[in-house]
Structure formats: structure tokens, C-alpha cells
Amino acid sequence: MIYLDYQATTPLAPEARDAMLRWLDGPDGQGFGNPHSAHKMGRSAAAAVELARDRVAALxxxxxxxVFTSGATEALNMVLRGASGDVLTFATEHSAVRDCAAPVEKRGRGFEILPVKPDGRADLSALRGAATKDTAIIAAMMVNNEIGTINPLGDIATIARENGALVLCDAVQAYxxxxxxxxxxxxAISAHKIHGPKGIGALWMRDGLEIDPLLYGGGQEGGVRSGTLSPALCAGFGAAAKLAQERMQDDADxxxxLWVRAxxxxxxxxxxxxxxxRWQGNLNIRKDGLDAARLISDARSVCFSAGSACASGSGRPSHVLKAIGLEDAQAKSSIRLGFGRYTAMEQLDRAAKVILAAAKAQEV
Structure with missing residues (x-):
């Protein structure tokens, strides 16, 4: 099996796995303590959490x-649902942002989804026309999860500042x-997109800012996000972040x-x-007349997708591809190949042979 779906999730790094194992030991081990307990085992677990926090923050x-969360979805919801004014975002954003429209509007605040350009980048002229002094949050991805397009966040932030708004960045695919x-x-970020474990992410907040928590209880994470943290997940996240920092240039090269070869x-x-x-680890391509769903089934020795894993069961054309102007037939003839650190060139060659053969068979 060849894995080419790095936008959906990434293979767990051995270093992250090793960092997690100590904090899963029990009952005879010393790693199962609650990091919010005051005794020795609790303090040891808390120290592991803080080391992980420092490593995540270093990027x-x-x-x-x-602030540690269950993932980027929770982090995005925390900010959007707690916003004090209107929200502006873009048509290619993840559903974790777009689907916050109903709860935001229920509280009497505006939520507007703006268009993007044909290349997938945010339409800055539309943003300038929509932003007002009532705008509290402008939400924009750094790297799109379906097509890899990189947004002009500096320009978006400039427009936000002119109107007294704050910028919320979904950096899941960039971090x-x-x-x-x-x-x-x-x-907002998620560990499993950088070779860390699933079930943990984080929200980075600029100093001096406050948000209303979604979860109430023990007041953990500075009162922003109550709930007992998992030292194992935090340690795995921290190890993955440290490795990503050390390998960033080598991984990019x-x-x-791989991009050139693909x-x-x-x-x-x-x-x-x-x-x-564009982030070059994302190759979203189409071939007229292709049935992408059938292709994925026929090329079963290769793991790739037709879009976001979060929407894979909907049967609807990708909202991202529709937003950049593709017709339904074009969207349904598109596939996404995602590759990264552990993808060998030889694997890419073999995967392409399988996919191209399956695509050719559809022409018969």
C-alpha cells in the first residue's frame, strides 16, 4: 500500500511514538499520573506537558x-463562537470555520463568506468591501487543505487592522x-498533520487577548479550556513539533x-x-471525463483522495473546487495527491503507474 493522502493525516513519526510510550505506562510504571495533580507523579506529568507546550510554541x-485542545476544529470554534462582533471568511475555508455560521448568527452577529480568485487565493478586493468597524474576526487559512493554495495573510491582516478586527488563521496545513x-x-493547528498523534491540537493566542471558553470545569489551560490533558498526546505533539523544526528545510527540499516528479x-x-x-506537497489535478470516485476504488493499492477527508462521504462536489470556478463535472474528475517526509520517489513512481493505468481503463 502506498500512502499519498498527507493532507488528511500524516504517518506517526517514530520519535513521536517513543515520546508517548512513557506516559502510557501503568499500573507498575510511573507515566500514568494526572498532570493536574500535586503529587510527584502529577508534577512529572505536568513537566512533560510544559516541555511539549514549549516545543509546539517554538514554531x-x-x-x-x-493552549492545548482536541484539535484544530475545537480551536477554531473557540475563537469564532466567542467572537464579540461580525465574522468574515472565505469560500474555500474548512467546514470547521464555515459551519460556525449558524451558531454565530444565532447570537445576533454577522457571518459572511467571501469569494476567492480562480487560483484559490483570497479575494482582497471583496474583503476590503466587506470589512467594517463591526467586523471582529477575519478567518483565513494559511494553506488550503484541498488545493494547497497559500493565502496572502499579510495583506489580510492589514485590512483587518484598518478595521479594528483580529485575524484567525487555520494553519493546520502550514504548521x-x-x-x-x-x-x-x-x-489553530493539529498534531496529526505534522507526524504527531490524532486527538490533540492547539490554539495559539497573541498575548493580551481573551476568549470565552467552550468548555467549563476545572479551569485547566489558564481557564480557556477545561479538561484533563493527556501527557502522552502532548508529549507526542511536542516531539513531532521539535522534529518538524529540525527537519523543516530537508523536508521542504x-x-x-517529489512535486517536480509528480x-x-x-x-x-x-x-x-x-x-x-502553493504548498508543493499538495497536487490537486483533474482530467476531463474522469470519474474520481471510481478511480480511487480501482487504484486501491494507493491511498489518495478526491478532496477533504472530512467531507468524503457527502457525495457532493468539493466546495473548494466549486469556489474556484469549476463545474460539477470538473470537480468530480479531480483528485488530490499528498506526499511528504516519508514518501519515497520510487513509491511516487509506482503510485502514478497504478493511477494512470486505472484512469486509462476508464477511456475504454
Whole structure:
């Protein structure tokens, strides 16, 4: 089996697994303590959590605080549902942002979804026309999860500042892979996108900002997010972040080489999204007349997708591909190939052979 779905999740790094194992030991081990307990085992677990927090924060801009969450979805919801004014976002955002419209509007605040350009980047003229002094939050991805397009976050932040608004960045696909934009006020991330464990993420908050918590209880995480933290998940996240920081350039170089080869292998297929303002570990391409759902079934020795894993069972065309102007038939003839640190060039070659053969069979 060849795995080419790095946007959905990434393989767990051995270093992250090793970091987690100590904190899963019990009952004879010393790693199962509650990090919020005052005794020795609790203090030891708490120290592991804080080390992980420091490692996660090291990849963030200076001047902020990391709050551990169950994932980026929770982090995004925390900010959007607690906003004090209107929200602006874009048509290519993840459902974790877009689906907050109903609860935000129920509280009497505006929630507007703005268009993007044909290359998938945020339409800044639309943003300028929509932003007002009533705008509290502008939510924008750094790297789109379906087409890999990189948004102009510096320009978005400038418009936000002009109107007294804050910027919420979904950096799930960017964190650990590139420098995170310092112009953001809130940043949401997930560990499993950087070779860490599933079930943990974080919200970075600029110093001096406050939000209303979604969860109430013991007041953990500075009162922002109650609930007992998992030292094992935190340790795995921290180890993955440390490794990503150490390997960032090597990983980027490897992925750039894979991108060049993938474009050669799929020559003649149309690229969805910008070719330049793009994370190169994401290749979203289409071929007229192709049935992407059938292709995924027929090329079963390769794991790839037709879009977001979160919406894979809906049967509807990708809202991201529709937002950049594709017709339903074009969207349903598109596939997403995601590769990364552990993808070998030879694996990419073999995967392409399988996919291209399955696509050719549809022409018969």
C-alpha cells in the first residue's frame, strides 16, 4: 500500500511514538499520573506537558500562548463562537470555520463568506468591501487543505487592522512546514498533520487577548479550556513539533523534488489552484471525463483522495473546487495527491503507474 493522502493525516513519526510510550505506562510504571495533580507523579506529568507546550510554541510567532485542545476544529470554534462582533471568511475555508455560521448568527452577529480568485487565493478586493468597524474576526487559512493554495495573510491582516478586527488563521496545513505568519492573532493547528498523534491540537493566542471558553470545569489551560490533558498526546505533539523544526528545510527540499516528479508523471492533467502560491506537497489535478470516485476504488493499492477527508462521504462536489470556478463535472474528475517526509520517489513512481493505468481503463 502506498500512502499519498498527507493532507488528511500524516504517518506517526517514530520519535513521536517513543515520546508517548512513557506516559502510557501503568499500573507498575510511573507515566500514568494526572498532570493536574500535586503529587510527584502529577508534577512529572505536568513537566512533560510544559516541555511539549514549549516545543509546539517554538514554531509559532513570538508573543503568544499555546493552549492545548482536541484539535484544530475545537480551536477554531473557540475563537469564532466567542467572537464579540461580525465574522468574515472565505469560500474555500474548512467546514470547521464555515459551519460556525449558524451558531454565530444565532447570537445576533454577522457571518459572511467571501469569494476567492480562480487560483484559490483570497479575494482582497471583496474583503476590503466587506470589512467594517463591526467586523471582529477575519478567518483565513494559511494553506488550503484541498488545493494547497497559500493565502496572502499579510495583506489580510492589514485590512483587518484598518478595521479594528483580529485575524484567525487555520494553519493546520502550514504548521511545521513553513514559517507561520506573524500577522495573525489566533492560530489553530493539529498534531496529526505534522507526524504527531490524532486527538490533540492547539490554539495559539497573541498575548493580551481573551476568549470565552467552550468548555467549563476545572479551569485547566489558564481557564480557556477545561479538561484533563493527556501527557502522552502532548508529549507526542511536542516531539513531532521539535522534529518538524529540525527537519523543516530537508523536508521542504524533499517535497519540492517529489512535486517536480509528480508534475512530470501527470503531464497533461490540469492543475487546480495556483502553481506558484502553493504548498508543493499538495497536487490537486483533474482530467476531463474522469470519474474520481471510481478511480480511487480501482487504484486501491494507493491511498489518495478526491478532496477533504472530512467531507468524503457527502457525495457532493468539493466546495473548494466549486469556489474556484469549476463545474460539477470538473470537480468530480479531480483528485488530490499528498506526499511528504516519508514518501519515497520510487513509491511516487509506482503510485502514478497504478493511477494512470486505472484512469486509462476508464477511456475504454
Amino acid at each position: 509559532m510567532p513570538p508573543g503568544g500562548t499555546v 511545521g512546514r513553513m514559517e507561520i505568519a506573524g500577522a495573525c492573532d489566533f492560530i 524533499h517535497i519540492a523534488a 508534475r512530470e508523471l501527470f503531464d497533461g492533467w490540469e492543475l487546480n489552484g495556483s502553481a506558484d502560491a
